[in-house]
Amino acid sequence: MEIKAKDRNEVRALLEEAKALSQKNPDDELLKVWVNKFSDLLNMAQASGENTVNGAVLRFMRIRDPKFPKATNWQEVIWKLQYYGHEILLKAEETGFVTPNIRQAAQCMINFSIRDVEGNPQGFGVYEGREGTFNIPPARDFDVDCEPRSSFSYASKGEPSKPTDLGLDWINQVRVEARWWQLGSEENDATELMEEFYEDSMCKVPPNDCGQGHRHYRQLAGQYNLPRAIKYNEGFYATIYGKVEIVSSSGRKPAKGARVTVKSPLDGESWTGDTDAEGRYEINEVLLHKECQPYEIRAQHGQDETWDMFEGPLEKPDPSYRYEKNLEIGKGDVLGRVSVSFDWAGEDSSRRTRGRASFDIVGTWKYKPEESTGHIESYRPEPLKVNYSYWERVEDVHPEQDCPALEWELKGSGRLSLPLHPLYDIFHPMGRLIVYSDIPVLGSTYEAGSVGTWEKKITIQGKERTGDYNPECKAYVPKTREITVGMFIIRAPLGPKGEMSGTESWAHCGYGGGYGWDDVAVTINHFPGLLGENKDPYDPPMIKEDCGTGTTNIKAQWNFKKIKK
Numbered sequence: 209m210e211i212k213a214k215d216r217n218e219v220r221a222l223l224e225e226a227k228a229l230s231q232k233n234p235d236d237e238l239l240k241v242w243v244n245k246f247s248d249l250l251n252m253a254q255a256s257g258e259n260t261v262n263g264a265v266l267r268f269m270r271i272r273d274p275k276f277p278k279a280t281n282w283q284e285v286i287w288k289l290q291y292y293g294h295e296i297l298l299k300a301e302e303t304g305f306v307t308p309n310i311r312q313a314a315q316c317m318i319n320f321s322i323r324d325v326e327g328n329p330q331g332f333g334v335y336e337g338r339e340g341t342f343n344i345p346p347a348r349d350f351d352v353d354c355e356p357r358s359s360f361s362y363a364s365k366g367e368p369s370k371p372t373d374l375g376l377d378w379i380n381q382v383r384v385e386a387r388w389w390q391l392g393s394e395e396n397d398a399t400e401l402m403e404e405f406y407e408d409s410m411c412k413v414p415p416n417d418c419g420q421g422h423r424h425y426r427q428l429a430g431q432y433n434l435p436r437a438i439k440y441n442e443g444f445y446a447t448i449y450g451k452v453e454i455v456s457s458s459g460r461k462p463a464k465g466a467r468v469t470v471k472s473p474l475d476g477e478s479w480t481g482d483t484d485a486e487g488r489y490e491i492n493e494v495l496l497h498k499e500c501q502p503y504e505i506r507a508q509h510g511q512d513e514t515w516d517m518f519e520g521p522l523e524k525p526d527p528s529y530r531y532e533k534n535l536e537i538g539k540g541d542v543l544g545r546v547s548v549s550f551d552w553a554g555e556d557s558s559r560r561t562r563g564r565a566s567f568d569i570v571g572t573w574k575y576k577p578e579e580s581t582g583h584i585e586s587y588r589p590e591p592l593k594v595n596y597s598y599w600e601r602v603e604d605v606h607p608e609q610d611c612p613a614l615e616w617e618l619k620g621s622g623r624l625s626l627p628l629h630p631l632y633d634i635f636h637p638m639g640r641l642i643v644y645s646d647i648p649v650l651g652s653t654y655e656a657g658s659v660g661t662w663e664k665k666i667t668i669q670g671k672e673r674t675g676d677y678n679p680e681c682k683a684y685v686p687k688t689r690e691i692t693v694g695m696f697i698i699r700a701p702l703g704p705k706g707e708m709s710g711t712e713s714w715a716h717c718g719y720g721g722g723y724g725w726d727d728v729a730v731t732i733n734h735f736p737g738l739l740g741e742n743k744d745p746y747d748p749p750m751i752k753e754d755c756g757t758g759t760t761n762i763k764a765q766w767n768f769k770k771i772k773k
Contacts, residue, residue: 209260213303216253222246257305261296268292269313271320271353281332282321282378286385289317294388311389316354318394321382323357326401327366329612334375334405337612338366357397368409371416372425375405376432399434406437411499414599414619418549418566421475422500443525444497449490450534452483452507452514462487463537466509470494473504483507496520496531502568502595502623507535513771515543517570517595519623540572542587542641542706544768546698554758555605559615561758563600569593572771573641587641597621598668598691611673611681618670618689641768643702666691698766706770713763 223246230239269292272280293314300306327338340360342352368375383398409415410425422444429437448470452463468489471478481491495503502517514537521531549566571592579586599619607613672687700708 209257209299209303209305212253212257212260213305216250216257216304219246219250219253223250254305257303258307261300261305261307262309264292264296265307265309265313269296269310269317271317281328281330282324282382283332285317285321285324286381289314289385289389293317297389311391314389315391315394316351318382318386318389318391319356319397320353321385322379322394322397322401323360325378325382326357331369331613334368334370334378334409335366336369336614337364339363356393357401368405368412368415370409372406372409372420373428375409375415376402376428379405380432402432403434403436406434407440410437410441411497413499413597414564414601418564418597419474421472421477422495422497423475423477440525443527444495444500444520444522445493446496446522446527446529446531447490447492448479448494448496448505448531448533449488450532452487452489452509452535452537454509454512454537456539463507463509463512466507466537468535469504469506469508471504471506472500473502474500493527496522496529498523505533505535507537509537511771512537513543514538514540514572515545515570517568517593519595519621538572538590539574540590541575541770542573542768543771544573544641545570545766547763547765549763550760552758552760558605560603560605561600563598565596565598565600567594567596570595573768583645585643585645587643589641592625594624595621596624596666598666614673616670616672616687618668618687620666620668620670622666624666698764700766707768709767709769711763711765713761715759715761 223243226239226242226246230236230243233239269288271285293310297306297310297314300310323340325333327333327335327340339362341363342355343359343361345355345359370378379398379402383395383402386394386398406425406429411420411422422441426438426441429441452466452468453460454463462485463483464485464487466483466487466489467480468483468491469478469480470491472495477495479491479494481489483489498520500520502519504515504517506513506515514535516533516535518533522529546569547566550564552561552563554561569592572590573587574590576586576588579588598621599617601617602615603613604611604615668689668691670687670689671684673681674683674685698708698710700710702708
């Protein structure tokens with residue numbers, strides 16, 4: 209372009225010189241001939257430069273390589289725009305060879321990229337299973353790759369397949385490119401897709417990690433300047449209210465002046481309020497999003513305390529919503545919570561497995577003097593509450609042509625209320641708590657007995673692919689599995705105020721694979737500085753000798769606290 213611009217500029221200079229001479233000698237016919245010749249030559253030089261630009265556009269700003277027409281994705285296309293397209297436009301502006309083809313090609317590439325980042329079936333899109341139907345425009349020439357997002361209708365909306373932060377980052381890369389090219393309509397299309405993806409994916413696990421709190425999503429909405437997303441996020445803060453009562457053998461009475469605290473465990477946000485003379489409380493602008501659950505709620509009245517968890521009720525934004533949550537401060541002596549989460553992944557020659565499961569157990573334990581001895585305090589649980597979530601996905605590593613990678617997927621969450629188990633005296637599976645006093649070397653020690661659903665099976669719903677080839681491979685049928693919340697035992701020192709708390713994270717060979725989460729068991733002996741730390745997860749389905757097949761990451765947290773003197 210620079211060489212042709214130099215030649216054109218030389219021709220232009222000669223043309224200007226010939227024009228000046230012709231104006232001084234209007235009767236000189238030969239000068240008029242030279243003016244016409246140099247004028248034609250200038251047009252040819254300009255056209256030659258523009259043809260060079262159009263040739264560069266045709267070669268470097270195309271979506272697909274003719275040799276590999278299907279092998280492309282939005283990331284490659286955006287890279288071409290940034291590496292070649294910018295240079296072509298800037299050099300064309302510098303040399304005066306700008307043609308409409310440059311922006312037309314860029315517009316085509318960006319329209320393709322917006323739709324591809326939306327639903328690329330090979331994993332480069334933010335939605336899985338999203339299929340669009342092209343709305344054929346009125347009679348005109350068109351390339352379906354170049355058509356805007358508005359030219360398509362959903363045949364299947366699909367589900368978000370990428371975490372919110374990653375998905376927004378991907379779409380924003382396309383949006384930034386549209387802004388660079390000053391393509392306002394395409395920039396708006398990308399922004400609209402970001403707003404839609406934010407609403408569909410916010411707090412949803414999967415594709416997000418269960419550790420992301422609502423504050424994280426609020427920050428993302430502001431970071432990418434998404435007004436609709438900001439308003440959507442704010443719509444999940446509503447009012448929680450209820451009554452707190454003290455329950456004893458003499459009956460019930462209002463817990464006047466009790467402090468009520470609601471907490472989102474994922475990011476630590478909390479909201480507080482106090483009860484009135486009738487034990488009633490009301491707290492405004494509390495996070496109640498369904499997917500950001502479970503939430504902790506605590507009421508403290510003097511030395512007495514109760515602790516519970518609840519699931520967020522809001523599926524859609526509604527800041528006017530009012531949620532009632534009543535609390536009872538009972539006669540329990542120890543308040544406890546145990547949380548365990550599992551995250552597994554593995555791959556062999558044909559399948560890829562990913563899974564995630566967690567459960568929270570909350571309840572109170574009451575002192576049983578008749579079961580205690582001189583150096584042992586024995587506690588029996590009152591009814592325990594379990595919040596659980598489960599997700600497992602199996603994919604083909606090498607799916608058949610035109611078939612989706614997903615083989616089957618299971619997911620679910622819910623809540624259980626666990627009574628005492630009839631075999632308590634043999635297995636104490638429902639959370640017996642023992643405090644040992646003055647044990648040699650160890651001093652005072654807690655032992656939290658194992659916890660399990662045993663007779664209460666949890667049914668997890670999902671889908672499974674049917675058939676191995678087209679068209680059956682695109683059909684799915686319902687799939688279910690029964691699982692149980694696992695058992696575990698924790699032994700740890702008793703704190704100076706009668707508390708036992710701790711956190712452990714570790715990994716071991718193997719993964720849930722086709723076995724799922726059935727009867728997972730964990731034993732934790734936690735005596736830092738004395739016996740060292742021994743974390744011994746056991747259960748045959750969770751252990752494999754070959755670490756190359758996969759790994760399971762486990763995180764356990766526990767907190768027991770005496771609430772009565």
